[in-house]
Amino acid sequence: xxxxxxxxxxxxxxxxxxxxxxxxxxxxxxxxxxxxxxxxxxxxxxxxxxxxxxxxxxxxxxxxxxxxxxxxxxxxxxxxxxxxxxxxxxxxxxxxxxxxxxxxxxxxxxxxxxxxxxxxxxxxxxxxxxxxxxxxxxxxxxxxxxxxxxxxxxxxxxxxxxxxxxxxxxxxxxxxxxxxxxxxxxxxxxxxxxxxxxxxxxxxxxxxxxxxxxxxxxxxxxxxxxxxxxxxxxxxxxxxxxxxxx
Numbered sequence: 001x002x003x004x005x006x007x008x009x010x011x012x013x014x015x016x017x018x019x020x021x022x023x024x025x026x027x028x029x030x031x032x033x034x035x036x037x038x039x040x041x042x043x044x045x046x047x048x049x050x051x052x053x054x055x056x057x058x059x060x061x062x063x064x065x066x067x068x069x070x071x072x073x074x075x076x077x078x079x080x081x082x083x084x085x086x087x088x089x090x091x092x093x094x095x096x097x098x099x100x101x102x103x104x105x106x107x108x109x110x111x112x113x114x115x116x117x118x119x120x121x122x123x124x125x126x127x128x129x130x131x132x133x134x135x136x137x138x139x140x141x142x143x144x145x146x147x148x149x150x151x152x153x154x155x156x157x158x159x160x161x162x163x164x165x166x167x168x169x170x171x172x173x174x175x176x177x178x179x180x181x182x183x184x185x186x187x188x189x190x191x192x193x194x195x196x197x198x199x200x201x202x203x204x205x206x207x208x209x210x211x212x213x214x215x216x217x218x219x220x221x222x223x224x225x226x227x228x229x230x231x232x233x234x235x236x237x238x239x240x241x242x243x244x245x246x
Contacts, residue, residue, distance in 0.1 A: 001228060002027035004123060005069050007062075009053060009110050010079030011046065012038035014179045015129065015219055019076050020046055022220035023227065031069060033062070033110075034079065053079050053106030054098060062113025072117035074227045077110040078129040080147075082181060085140040085189065096143055103147035108154050111162075111169065119165040126162075127226045128155050130171040132242050148173075152238055159236030168235040170226045174219050175242025176204045209244025218243075 006023050010016035011032030024030045024046070032042070036050035051061045066072045080103045083095055107128055118124040133141060134148035152171060159169040176182060178201060186200045195203065205212050219241050225231055226239065 001074075004028045004073040005071055006030050006074035006076065006227070007033060007066065007069075007072060007110075007114065008076040008078055009033045009106070010038075010129075011076070012042040012048065014181060015174070015177065015216055016076070016078040017042075018216035018220040019078060019127075019223045022217075022224045023074065023076075026224060026228070028074060028227075031065070033065060053109060054101035058106060058109035059113040062110050063116065066114045066117035069117070071120055072114055073121040073123045073125070075110060075114045075118060075126045076129075076223060076227065077107045077126060079106050079110070080129055082185070083143050084185065086143065087140045088142055091143065099143050099147055100150075103144075104150040104154065107151055108158075111154070111158050115162055115165070115167065118162075118167045122166075123229060124165075124167040125227045125231075126158065126167060126169040127223050128169070128171040130155065130173040130238055132173050132175045132240060132245065134171075134173055134238065155238065156236045163235060168226075168231070170231065170234055170236070171238045172219055172222050172226065173238050173240045173242070174214060175208075175240070175245050176213050177216055177219065178213055179216065207245055208242065209246055212243055214241050214243045 006028045008016050008020045011020045012034040020030045031047045033049050033051050039048040049065045083099050130151045131148040133145045134152040137145045155169050155171045186197050222241050
């Protein structure tokens with residue numbers, strides 16, 4: 001990937017940061033796009049652009065960032081939010097609209113905004129962040145499940161839309177990953193009577209064929225594969241990374 005230009009949305013921390021590090025280690029020139037406050041907490045290793053992908057001008061903003069790089073080869077549309085566990089009797093309209101704006105509009109706007117720049121590349125690849133919740137469901141996660149089902153629809157449609165321009169569009173679908181965000185949600189649940197962190201993580205490990213949860217590094221390696229020429233014959237695909245959930 002020497003010299004290839006990559007944008008990773010939500011790249012300041014978590015899975016986005018792991019993917020940025022993996023692409024950079026392979027030689028890519030990585031730029032991250034994230035909220036201003038997230039960029040302020042980052043270490044400045046990569047050039048960063050502040051952009052709220054839930055905003056109406058997100059597509060225009062992404063186009064400007066891509067054009068400012070003088071070209072683009074890889075887009076990782078990773079930015080997303082995971083709402084609290086909440087049953088249908090407790091759904092909140094404002095929360096619903098915000099999560100959908102980030103998780104669905106943000107992905108579509110990022111891809112659409114970068115499409116012209118990617119079309120000028122001989123190695124154009126988009127990797128979107130889906131989830132196992134894009135093809136299965138869990139109780140009290142209707143909003144997140146709906147948003148990730150939509151991401152998979154966006155990916156499959158975008159693959160058909162952009163294929164004639166030589167742009168491949170695929171997705172990674174992680175299972176539970178012990179990110180800071182997941183740990184915080186488990187801790188919050190424990191305060192209302194849920195299992196302890198150790199108990200919850202052990203239960204998640206036990207649900208997999210490998211006896212362990214997938215890691216940020218596992219997800220980053222698959223994103224690297226989809227961004228690279230090793231997957232040049234693939235588009236419209238969704239690859240699960242969940243250590244064999246059973």
